[in-house]
Amino acid sequence: MLTALTGVHGDRADAVTVAGRTASYEELLGAARQVAADLAESGIPAFAVTATASLETVAAVVGALLAGVPCVPLPPDAGPAERGHILRDSGARPLDVDFARRSDKTPAPAGVRTPEDPALILYTSGTTGAPKGVVLSSAAITADLDALAEAWQWNAADTLVHGLPLFHVHGLVLGVLGALRTGSRLVHTGRPTPEAYAAAGGSLYFGVPTVWSRIAREPQAAAALAGARLLVSGSAALPAPVFRDIERASGHRIVERYGMTETLITVSGRAGGDLHPGTVGTPLPGIATRVAAEDGAEIGELQLTGPTLFSGYLGRPEATAAAYTEDGWFRTGDIAAVDEKDGVHRIVGRASTDMIKSGGYRIGAGEVENALLDHPRVREAAVVGVPDADLGQRIVAFVVAEAVTGAELTDFVAAHLSVHKRPREVRFVQAIPRNAMGKPQKRLLLDGATPDHT
CATH class of the missing domain: 3.30.300.30 (ANL, C-terminal domain)
Incomplete structure (x- = not known):
């Protein structure tokens, strides 16, 4: 999955920068191999990683993938109750990670590993009960990253900049594994401040609406992004005024995309496409969508199917079954409308609240x-x-x-x-x-x- 670490893109001295610390692919791979060796020796069934914005977190996640041990990222600010629930529910155990410790050999995974085996277990926010573990395979992650690379024309010539948390799909799967899949240079700013984004000199920027709103209020920072190739927003709806303010200051129309922890990214605007505020584009290759609307209604629940979907909720077969319709489509719980002419999707909220x-x-x-x-x-x-x-x-x-x-x-x-x-x-x-x-x-x-x- 992580083609940049195979040497196909060479070995950049500044391949990965996180909060001001920089490493080459060789250094990252060496640290990840040491993590993999430690995991093999420990025999733990899953690896709990306190996902701070650090090179240690990147090495820990990559090391878990090399070892074939499911990785469970933990929010750094999780309270004792939330952290305890995740550890008990997943059976994951933490291990110390020292980026300075490196190995030149990757231990063989214990047992036969396939692309369908668990790679990451990401926990939901728990808004409707205790957080549930979402099991993601490397096959689903790879399918999603390749589809996004095509949609966004994302490749090794890019420098990706973001400052997003490393325990969610946006910051970790797209923002770290995506860079290692495409070979693009990664600059994680530590905190996603307007000043940090303006100074990073990237070609591709990821942000959530809060980030873009703050940048929009700093016209000089927004103008500094004029040299970028693509700005991407996700994880929540981007307010139309922010879309217009960023365009006015930088010349860029922000690409919005739609996804969930359970589905990864399934719908997105395209690089060079016709982008409008309030829309999230069209389905990615391999993804099919439909809107389950009541008779006469223009909006209804968005349902979808495709290769990026999760393997299920950890240890919760009933919850997994309930997430699908009788004919096998995933029920997102989000309310959407689809333009009949061009298939562009609008997300208008959650079924439960919106x-x-x-x-x-x-x-x-x-x-x-x-x-x-x-x-x-x-x-x-x-x-x-x-x-x-x-x-x-x-x-x-x-x-x-x-x-x-x-x-x-x-x-x-x-x-x-x-x-x-x-x-x-x-x-x-x-x-x-x-x-x-x-x-x-x-x-x-x-x-x-x-x-x-x-």
Whole structure:
């Protein structure tokens, strides 16, 4: 899977840089081989890696792949309860990793290894219960990275820059293993600050909406990305104003893509393609999608199938079975619409929180959020549906804004969208709570916000 380490792309002295420390492919491979040897000697069934932004984390993950031992990345800031759950559930054990210790031999994996065997076990965020272990094979990872390399024209001539966490698909699978698959130079900035991105001199940049929003507020940093080839956003919806601000400052239209831990990346815009805010492109090669919409509805649950899907939830056969339809399509739980002409997908939210049924209408929260974000005094917005005796659900908007009233925002949305999509209530908050990947945590919003307008 990691073709850069086979020597096919040569041995760059600055192949991998993480938080200011740089290593060649030879140095990385030597450290990874030592990790593999330590794993072989330990006999542990799975390797728990505290996924800090460091060369040690990169060596640990590569070493686990070389040894054929499933790697379980742990969030560095995980509390005792979360960390304990992951370790108990996976059976993974940690080992010390010293990047200075290197070996020139890779031990043979214990037993026969195939591309379908577990390579990574990534844990979900646990928003609907205890975090579940998502088992990913090297076959699924390889299929996804090759499809993305084609879609984004990603190759060894690129320098990939990002500062994303190394315990998620975006930062680890795409942001580390993708670089080692394509042979592109990797610069991990440690923290994804506008200044760090501006100074990195990359050709390909990965970010989540929070990162791009901060860069958009620093026009000089955004302008410094003008020399890049491609900017990519994912893990949450990119607000349309941020898309336009980045384009105005850098000349680039950001590529949005869609994926989940269970599916890896399945839908994406293309390098050189026709890109528009609020859209995530078309299915990658080998991926088929469909929208399960109720009669007459334009939006419905996105379902898909293809070679990038997970092997299942670790030790949870019932949960794995429930994730699929009777005819074998994976149920994403996300609400989408697909343009009939060009097949471009729009993701309008999660079925559990973002499909709002109000007064007989089906409304995607993301559409209302983008309308609110178009208001010049609104910095952040999150929209939910709450029970209502008359409407079934009423639209409630949580916003971070200054010098504007709820009535003005309601009228603004009604003027931009259909009147039935206007918020019936606006609540002003200091910030929208988000997880490590910038996704709004809407369930946390229903406490502590004061209504301004009903």
